[in-house]
Amino acid sequence: MGKDTPADLPSDLPLVIVEKIKGAMRLVALSREAKQAGLAAGLTLADARARIPDLWVEDIDHRADAALLDAIAADCDRATPAVMIDAPDGLLLDITGSEHLFGGERQLRLGLSQRLRRAGLHVRTVIASAPDTARALARFGRIAIVPLGGEGAAVRSLPIAALGLPEKDRIAISRAGLKTIGALIDRPTQLFSARFGEAMTLKLNRLQGLAPAPLTTRRAIPMLWAERRFAEPIGRTEDIEAALTDLVRETCDQLSARREGGRVFEASFFRTDGAVRYIAVETGRPLRDPAAVLRLFREKLESLADPLDPGFGFDQMRLALPATEAFAVIQSGLDGRAIEDDAVADLADRLSTRFGADRVLRFLPEDTHNPDRAARAVPASFNPRTSAVWPAPEAGQPPLRPTQIFTPPHLIEIRLADVPDGPPRRFFWRKREYEVVRAEGPERIAPEWWREDAASATRDYFRIEDLAGRRFWLFRAGAYGGEKAPAWFLQGVFA
Amino acid sequence: MARADLETLREEVARLERGSSPAAAARFTTGSQAMDAALGGGIARGALHEIFAEGIADEPAAAAFAVALALRAPGRRPILWVRQDFVGLEMGEIYAPGLAELGLSPDRLILVRARDGPAVLRAGEEAARCPPLGAVIVEPWGNPKALDLAASRRLSLAAARSGLPLFMVRAGGTPTPSAAATRWSIRAAPSRPQLADAPGHPCFTADLLRDRAGAAGRGWTVEWNRDRLAFTDIQGDRAALSRRLVSVAAGGPGDPPEGRSGQRHAG
Numbered sequence: 001m002g003k004d005t006p007a008d009l010p011s012d013l014p015l016v017i018v019e020k021i022k023g024a025m026r027l028v029a030l031s032r033e034a035k036q037a038g039l040a041a042g043l044t045l046a047d048a049r050a051r052i053p054d055l056w057v058e059d060i061d062h063r064a065d066a067a068l069l070d071a072i073a074a075d076c077d078r079a080t081p082a083v084m085i086d087a088p089d090g091l092l093l094d095i096t097g098s099e100h101l102f103g104g105e106r107q108l109r110l111g112l113s114q115r116l117r118r119a120g121l122h123v124r125t126v127i128a129s130a131p132d133t134a135r136a137l138a139r140f141g142r143i144a145i146v147p148l149g150g151e152g153a154a155v156r157s158l159p160i161a162a163l164g165l166p167e168k169d170r171i172a173i174s175r176a177g178l179k180t181i182g183a184l185i186d187r188p189t190q191l192f193s194a195r196f197g198e199a200m201t202l203k204l205n206r207l208q209g210l211a212p213a214p215l216t217t218r219r220a221i222p223m224l225w226a227e228r229r230f231a232e233p234i235g236r237t238e239d240i241e242a243a244l245t246d247l248v249r250e251t252c253d254q255l256s257a258r259r260e261g262g263r264v265f266e267a268s269f270f271r272t273d274g275a276v277r278y279i280a281v282e283t284g285r286p287l288r289d290p291a292a293v294l295r296l297f298r299e300k301l302e303s304l305a306d307p308l309d310p311g312f313g314f315d316q317m318r319l320a321l322p323a324t325e326a327f328a329v330i331q332s333g334l335d336g337r338a339i340e341d342d343a344v345a346d347l348a349d350r351l352s353t354r355f356g357a358d359r360v361l362r363f364l365p366e367d368t369h370n371p372d373r374a375a376r377a378v379p380a381s382f383n384p385r386t387s388a389v390w391p392a393p394e395a396g397q398p399p400l401r402p403t404q405i406f407t408p409p410h411l412i413e414i415r416l417a418d419v420p421d422g423p424p425r426r427f428f429w430r431k432r433e434y435e436v437v438r439a440e441g442p443e444r445i446a447p448e449w450w451r452e453d454a455a456s457a458t459r460d461y462f463r464i465e466d467l468a469g470r471r472f473w474l475f476r477a478g479a480y481g482g483e484k485a486p487a488w489f490l491q492g493v494f495a
Numbered sequence: 496m497a498r499a500d501l502e503t504l505r506e507e508v509a510r511l512e513r514g515s516s517p518a519a520a521a522r523f524t525t526g527s528q529a530m531d532a533a534l535g536g537g538i539a540r541g542a543l544h545e546i547f548a549e550g551i552a553d554e555p556a557a558a559a560f561a562v563a564l565a566l567r568a569p570g571r572r573p574i575l576w577v578r579q580d581f582v583g584l585e586m587g588e589i590y591a592p593g594l595a596e597l598g599l600s601p602d603r604l605i606l607v608r609a610r611d612g613p614a615v616l617r618a619g620e621e622a623a624r625c626p627p628l629g630a631v632i633v634e635p636w637g638n639p640k641a642l643d644l645a646a647s648r649r650l651s652l653a654a655a656r657s658g659l660p661l662f663m664v665r666a667g668g669t670p671t672p673s674a675a676a677t678r679w680s681i682r683a684a685p686s687r688p689q690l691a692d693a694p695g696h697p698c699f700t701a702d703l704l705r706d707r708a709g710a711a712g713r714g715w716t717v718e719w720n721r722d723r724l725a726f727t728d729i730q731g732d733r734a735a736l737s738r739r740l741v742s743v744a745a746g747g748p749g750d751p752p753e754g755r756s757g758q759r760h761a762g
Contacts (some may be wrong), residue, residue: 001600340627344605347625351607351618359608363591363601379624380605390595390602395722396694398689399596403562404555404587432552438686440693462719469685470552493587493696495559495597495683495719 013056016325028060062088074118074276078176078316079112080226083218084131090138101229105145110264119274128154130209136181151209156182163203164221171198212420222266222320224258226250233272233313240269240314245294247319252290261286263329264273265293266382269308273303277308282357283349286325286380292346299353317346348380355383365390371461371491372407373476400443400463402492409489412474420480423462424483427474429490434472438465442476463494471495503723507582523567523660526725527717530701534677538564541658542676543651547665547704549682554586554666556683558634559597560699561662563719563726565630566598568660571630575622577607579615597697598721603629612639616646623653623661634664638643638671638707645674648681670704678705683714687729696720698729 014034018025027034031314034055039048049055064090073083077104082094095108102108105127116123128134128146133155137143140162146154155162158181160173172195178184184192185208189201205211226247234240244267255261266280271352281296301308352360356378364376365388395397414424423439441462457478464472471494477484524537531537538544543566547556565574578589591601607622609615612635619633633650635642647663649675654661663675670678680702686695695718702714716730 167520309674340572343625345629347575347622347628348605354621355609355614355618359610361606361608363604363606365591365601371592375601377591377606390600391590393596393598393721395656398686398694399593399721401593401596402555402587402590403593404558404583404599405590405593406587438688438692438694440689440691463694465686467685469683469698469700470556471686471694471697490592492590493555494593494694495555495562495699 013054014039014052015056015058016045016048016376017058019060022133065089066415070218071274072088072119072121075115075270075274076112077219077276077318077463078270081107081217081219081318081320082221085218086135089460092135094215094217095127109144115270115274117278128208128209131213131215132206133209134298136164136207151207152185155207156180156185160184163200163207165196165200165203169200169350172196181424193447220322221333222322223324224251224254225318227316228408229316230314233315235310235313240308240317241298242317243317245290246298247317248290248293248297251319251321252288252293254443255288255321255324255327257326260324260341261288262321263287263299264322264468266320266322267297268316268318268320269310269314270318271311272313272315273311275311278305279308281349281353284352286327287349288327292349296349296353299350300482303354352379352381364388368448369445371401371405371445376399398469402471402494405473405492407489409475412488412490414488421460423464424474427464427488427490434464434466437462437467439463445475461491502563502601503725510690522545523569524716525564525567526720526723526726527715529728530703530717530726533703533709533713534706537658538567539676539708540568540660541655543647543661543663543674544656545665545670545673545675545678547668547678547680548668549680549702551667551681554664556681556697556699558632558664559667559697559719560681560701561632561634561664561681562594562597562599563664563724565632565660566724568630570629571603571604571626571742573605574630574632575607575617575625576632576634577609577618577622577627578634578635578740579609579612582634583608585636586666597719598724607749608626611637612636613641615639616641616650619661619663620650620653623659624657626657626659628657628659630660630662631664632664634666635668637667638669642671643671646732647675651675675705677703678711680704684729687718699729 011441014037015031016027016034016039017029021030026041027039027041027045027048030039030041039052045057053427058449065349069085069087069089069091073085076083076091076093080093080095080098084092086092099105099108102111108126109127113123113125124138126134126137126141126144126146128137128181129148129152133151136155136158138145140158141154143392144155160170160178160181162181168235172491184204187202193201202211206213229245234243247267251265252264260336263286266278269277269279280299281293281300283296287293348360358416361377364378366373366376367388368374410429413428415426421442423441425433425434426433437463442460445459445461447458459475459477461473461475466472466473472490473492473494474488474490476486478484497718521541522537522539523533524531546557546561548554565586576589583589594604595601596635607618609618610747615633615635619631622631624630632684650661682698682700684698689695698716699719700716701715702713705711718729720727
C-alpha cells in the first residue's frame with residue numbers, strides 16, 4: 001500500500017521519502033515517477049540526486065503514517081471487526097464468516113480495493129487461508145485469491161525475502177544459491193533449523209499455512225454483534241436512533257438466547273467518507289434490557305463533548321459486545337429489594353454515562369494501616385469481589401478518623417507545644433489561628449516499609465479540638481531531637 | 496441489656512407506632528426531642544432541606560449534619576452524595592473510614608463528583624427521582640448561578656415525587672430565595688470531653704433559620720450518637736442568635752476571616 005501523489009500538490013517531480021539510516025539520508029519510499037526514473041529504496045539521497053537532480057524530497061513521518069494506517073484500518077472495520085495492523089504498511093483482515101455479507105470473497109476484495117483506491121491509495125489485496133501467506137503474496141506475489149489448500153503451491157515462486165528473515169540470514173540463503181521459497185520447501189527442514197534456528201522452519205510453515213500464526217486484532221473481537229448496512233447513507237437523528245434501536249433489540253435477543261447479559265455495548269458509526277466513530281456505554285452489571293441500554297445510549301449521545309457528526313451520512317452501523325456474562329434473572333424478594341437495587345444500579349449507570357465512570361464512585365476498604373490508603377474509590381460501575389470489610393467502629397468511642405482529608409496534607413505552623421511529644425497549643429492554618437483546647441494522641445503510624453515511599457518519617461497523629469469546637473487531625477512528621485526539626489501537618493477535618 | 500439498646504428499642508417502637516398515621520409517615524425523627532418537637536415530628540421526607548455552613552470552616556460540620564440526617568431516614572437504603580470538585584479541594588476529600596465512624600457504612604454510599612454547579616444540580620435531580628435511594632445529599636460550592644429559585648423548585652419537586660429527603664449542603668454560599676422546606680445554619684460545637692480531655696463525639700450547633708411548616712429562628716446544640724444513629728440534646732431550645740441570622744443574610748461578613756477567604760475562593 002503506498003500513498004499516491006496528491007493531485008493538488010505543486011509539483012509533478014518524482015517524489016521520494018527519506019529517512020536518516022546509519023548516518024545517511026536514504027530513500028525509504030518512492031512515487032511511481034521516481035521508480036520509473038530508476039530510483040529504488042535504500043539508495044542514499046546523495047546518489048539519487050546525482051542521478052536525478054530534480055527530486056521532490058520529504059522526510060518520513062512515522063506518526064502520520066501510523067495514523068493513516070489506523071484510519072484505513074478503522075474504515076476496514078466495516079468488512080469485519082477483526083482487523084489487524086501489520087505495520088508499517090499492511091493490514092490483515094480476518095474475513096471468516098463475513099464474506100457472504102458482501103456476496104463472496106471476490107466481491108469483498110473488489111469492493112474494498114475500489115473503496116481504498118478511490119481514497120487515493122495504492123493497494124494490493126490477497127485473500128488466503130493463512131495470514132502469513134496473504135501477507136507475503138500481497139508484497140511479493142501476483143495471485144489475488146488463493147484457493148483453499150493451495151497455500152503451499154502459491155508461495156513457491158516467491159523470493160526468499162517473502163519469508164521476512166533478518167537481512168544476514170536472507171543474504172546467507174541467497175549466497176547458497178536458493179532464490180525462491182519453493183527451493184526451501186523442497187529441501188529437508190533440518191538443514192535450515194541447524195543453520196538458522198527453529199524460527200525459520202516455523203516461518204516457512206506459516207507461509208504455507210501449515211502452522212497457526214498468532215494475531216492481535218486492532219480492537220478486541222466482540223463476543224457478539226449486529227450490524228446494519230444502508231443503501232442510502234443516513235444522517236437524520238431519528239433515523240440513526242431507529243437503526244440503533246434495531247441493533248440494540250437484536251443484540252439483546254441474542255443475549256436472551258444465550259442467557260447472558262452484556263456490560264459494555266459499543267456502537268460503531270461508519271461514515272461514507274471512511275471516518276469511524278466508536279461510542280460505548282458501560283453498565284455496572286450484566287444487562288440485556290433493550291430499553292435500559294437505549295437509555296444509556298441516549299444519555300451518552302446527549303452528553304458527548306464532541307457530538308456525533310454524520311457528515312454525508314453513515315452507511316453502516318454496528319453494535320458489538322466485547323464480552324458477555326452470565327445473566328442473573330432477578331428474583332424479586334418479598335421486600336422487593338432486588339428490584340430496588342437494580343434501580344439504584346441503573347441510576348449509577350446513567351450518571352456514569354453522563355459524567356464519566358471516574359466521577360461516580362463507591363468506596364472499597366483496603367487492608368492497610370496507612371490512612372492515605374485506607375479507602376479506595378472505584379467507579380460504581382465496576383463490581384469487584386472483595387474480601388476486605390469495613391472495620392466496625394468500637395461502641396462508645398468518638399470518631400477516631402476524620403470525615404474529610406487532604407492529600408497531600410497541609411503544612412501548618414504551630415506554637416507552644418506543652419511537652420516535646422505533645423500536641424500543639426495553637427496552630428496556624430490558611431492564615432488563621434486556632435487555639436487547641438482538647439487533644440488526644442499521639443497515635444503513631446509508621447510508614448509501610450515495603451512500599452516505595454518508606455523513606456518518609458514516622459507520623460504521630462493527634463485529634464485536636466479548637467476553642468470553637470472544630471475538630472482536626474494533625475500529625476507531626478519526625479521527632480524532636482533528630483537531625484531535622486519535625487514538621488506539622490493538617491491531614492483532615494472531623495465532623 | 497444496655498440502656499442505649501433499650502432507648503433504641505423504645506424509639507423503634509415509637510417510630511413504628513407513628514408509622515400508622517399518614518402525616519407522621521411523611522417525617523422521620525432526628526432523635527433529639529427538642530428538635531423533633533419544634534419540627535412537628537421530625538424532618539420531612541420528600542422535601543428539600545438546605546444546610547448552610549455558618550463559616551467556611553464549618554463545612555465539615557454541615558456535611559456531617561446532612562449525613563446524620565440522611566442516616567435517620569428509614570430503610571438503610573443507599574445514600575447518594577453529589578459533591579462539587581471544588582468542595583473537596585477546599586475542605587478535603589470525603590474519607591470513607593471517617594464516614595464509617597459517623598455510622599454511614601461506606602458500602603451504602605455512592606459519591607458523584609461533579610465538575611461545577613450545573614452538574615451538581617443535574618446529578619442531584621436525577622438522583623432525587625430514584626425512590627429506592629435512602630437519601631440524596633447535594634453539595635455545590637458557594638452560590639452557583641444555576642441555583643436559582645426555579646432550580647430549587649425542580650429539586651424540591653423531584654424529591655416530593657419520589658419521597659426522598661434531599662439535603663443541600665451549602666458552604667461558602669449565602670441564602671437566596673428557594674423552595675426548601677427547611678433551612679439550617681450549622682456550626683461545629685465544642686464536644687463533651689472524653690477521658691484526659693480528648694475530643695468527644697461530634698457536636699453541632701444547629702440553627703433553624705426557616706421552616707415552611709412552623710416557626711423558625713430557633714437553635715439547638717446536639718450531639719450525634721453513632722451507636723444509636725441518633726441526635727441527643729446537649730443544650731435545649733433557645734432562640735437562634737440574631738447576629739448569625741443577620742450575618743448570613745447580609746452575605747457572610749459575620750465571621751470576617753472566613754467570609755472573606757470564602758469569597759476570594761468562590762470566584
